[in-house]
Amino acid sequence: MTAADRVYQIIKTRILNGQYPAGSYVREATIGQELELSRTPIREALRRLVSDGWVEAIPHHGARVVAWTQRDVEEVFELRVLLEPQVVRRAAPRINAECLTALDDLAEQMEALCESGDDASVDEIAQLNNRFHAELVAAADSPRLQRLLETIVQIPVSRRSFHRYTRSELHCSMQHHRELIRALSLGDGEWAASVMRAHILAARAAQLRPAAGDEEAREPALRRRLHRA
Amino acid sequence: MTAADRVYQIIKTRILNGQYPAGSYVREATIGQELELSRTPIREALRRLVSDGWVEAIPHHGARVVAWTQRDVEEVFELRVLLEPQVVRRAAPRINAECLTALDDLAEQMEALCESGDDASVDEIAQLNNRFHAELVAAADSPRLQRLLETIVQIPVSRRSFHRYTRSELHCSMQHHRELIRALSLGDGEWAASVMRAHILAARAAQLRPAAGDEEAREPALRRRLHRA
DNA sequence: GGACATAAAGTTGTATGCAATGCTTCTCGA
DNA sequence: TCGAGAAGCATTGCATACAACTTTATGTCC
Numbered sequence: 001m002t003a004a005d006r007v008y009q010i011i012k013t014r015i016l017n018g019q020y021p022a023g024s025y026v027r028e029a030t031i032g033q034e035l036e037l038s039r040t041p042i043r044e045a046l047r048r049l050v051s052d053g054w055v056e057a058i059p060h061h062g063a064r065v066v067a068w069t070q071r072d073v074e075e076v077f078e079l080r081v082l083l084e085p086q087v088v089r090r091a092a093p094r095i096n097a098e099c100l101t102a103l104d105d106l107a108e109q110m111e112a113l114c115e116s117g118d119d120a121s122v123d124e125i126a127q128l129n130n131r132f133h134a135e136l137v138a139a140a141d142s143p144r145l146q147r148l149l150e151t152i153v154q155i156p157v158s159r160r161s162f163h164r165y166t167r168s169e170l171h172c173s174m175q176h177h178r179e180l181i182r183a184l185s186l187g188d189g190e191w192a193a194s195v196m197r198a199h200i201l202a203a204r205a206a207q208l209r210p211a212a213g214d215e216e217a218r219e220p221a222l223r224r225r226l227h228r229a
Numbered sequence: 230m231t232a233a234d235r236v237y238q239i240i241k242t243r244i245l246n247g248q249y250p251a252g253s254y255v256r257e258a259t260i261g262q263e264l265e266l267s268r269t270p271i272r273e274a275l276r277r278l279v280s281d282g283w284v285e286a287i288p289h290h291g292a293r294v295v296a297w298t299q300r301d302v303e304e305v306f307e308l309r310v311l312l313e314p315q316v317v318r319r320a321a322p323r324i325n326a327e328c329l330t331a332l333d334d335l336a337e338q339m340e341a342l343c344e345s346g347d348d349a350s351v352d353e354i355a356q357l358n359n360r361f362h363a364e365l366v367a368a369a370d371s372p373r374l375q376r377l378l379e380t381i382v383q384i385p386v387s388r389r390s391f392h393r394y395t396r397s398e399l400h401c402s403m404q405h406h407r408e409l410i411r412a413l414s415l416g417d418g419e420w421a422a423s424v425m426r427a428h429i430l431a432a433r434a435a436q437l438r439p440a441a442g443d444e445e446a447r448e449p450a451l452r453r454r455l456h457r458a
Numbered sequence: 459g460g461a462c463a464t465a466a467a468g469t470t471g472t473a474t475g476c477a478a479t480g481c482t483t484c485t486c487g488a
Numbered sequence: 489t490c491g492a493g494a495a496g497c498a499t500t501g502c503a504t505a506c507a508a509c510t511t512t513a514t515g516t517c518c
Contacts, residue, residue: 040501043471051281060469075374145307289501
């Protein structure tokens with residue numbers, strides 16, 4: 001792993017943490033001396049982040065962390081509604097027993113955490129959910145589809161999404177997982193695709209709904225970022 | 230425009246021309262001394278080409294021009310069948326008269342060239358067709374959708390595709406354009422999306438069809454696979 | 459007081475040199 | 489003759505220095 005790779009990861013993490021807030025500039029020299037590296041690997045990392053859509057390059061002015069608008073979020077969901085069902089449509093005839101078992105395990109763990117319902121569990125559920133989707137993408141066996149999804153499903157959106165679910169919505173989401181597994185185990189791609197479509201549209205509804213008041217207190221910056229239009 | 234931008238364009242063009250054949254290595258130093266530039270801007274251009282999927286980076290071995298397999302082509306069409314209809318679905322309620330006029334002009338020019346039917350015309354039709362699709366993408370007004378399509382619809386595939394059309398298929402394609410314009414002018418997104426889906430599937434069929442009969446001798450197994458669907 | 463011009467500072471863009479890494483080839487030994 | 493190891497070579501990875509460009513601030517002139 002090269003230095004540029006590490007820098008790429010570090011900057012990405014910092015953007016997610018809010019350490020580099022949306023709209024702020026990421027200076028090559030600043031990070032360079034902080035990480036004790038020259039500007040060269042930082043430049044390369046920033047270029048990758050630009051092409052991945054995390055920051056935007058302003059000519060002769062630096063790399064600015066992109067600010068997500070409501071419209072951006074809607075755009076992403078519009079594309080996910082198309083692409084994620086395609087993932088399971090492809091996965092259905094290709095998936096093997098081993099993968100199905102893994103999905104089953106993940107679903108079970110998520111359901112268990114869903115019962116407790118505290119805030120730490122929600123974060124853990126989000127992680128497991130990411131692994132669930134990653135398993136599906138792997139089963140779809142389409143490098144381009146995988147790359148497209150990685151490009152658009154940026155974690156700033158999906159990460160906090162579970163916190164916006166009501167209890168019943170969370171339950172519904174768990175049901176989707178189970179139904180997906182059933183459809184996939186029967187090799188029924190269209191069934192699976194329909195469930196996935198509902199799954200994404202449910203996430204979209206929760207995401208686009210105005211947040212509860214506590215969200216504002218807990219993470220005002222993020223909320224503003226998401227709601228700015 | 231920076232030197233790196235120019236190098237990016239130059240290399241891309243050369244890949245399209247076949248000047249850099251698939252599987253060959255693009256050396257930083259070689260291009261550098263040829264264009265009388267240092268390796269730095271060439272490096273940057275190559276990185277962008279890697280992230281755009283034109284070349285692949287082999288660690289410590291250089292940048293290799295990607296070789297397209299039949300499977301890659303199928304993957305791309307599978308995604309285009311999803312994304313391109315979405316373009317016109319979005320465009321339908323957003324398109325304005327000016328854009329419709331432009332589309333009409335393009336369609337007319339293509340039809341005129343279609344009549345002559347010689348080989349030079351086919352190239353010209355391909356160019357006009359690209360502009361036609363570009364107009365639609367612009368009307369869709371979705372930067373992410375645009376970027377996704379630019380990423381996957383790489384010219385190596387779409388460029389020669391018209392040469393594979395029979396005369397009647399070419400005529401069919403022109404009909405699609407007209408029908409698209411009608412649907413869009415009425416604001417009927419689903420109609421437009423259906424036409425576009427047929428348009429892409431027709432292109433796919435022509436593309437995946439064995440070229441001139443030599444394909445059969447060369448790779449009979451492949452042909453069977455292609456005709457199964 | 460305002461506007462324009464000039465200069466200075468800060469940032470990215472490029473060149474060059476050196477270090478590190480992986481592969482190939484040649485040689486030596488069994 | 490075959491295999492293993494070491495050396496050399498080619499290439500990328502990184503650091504540093506310099507150039508070009510843009511913005512901003514300040515001073516002067518109207």
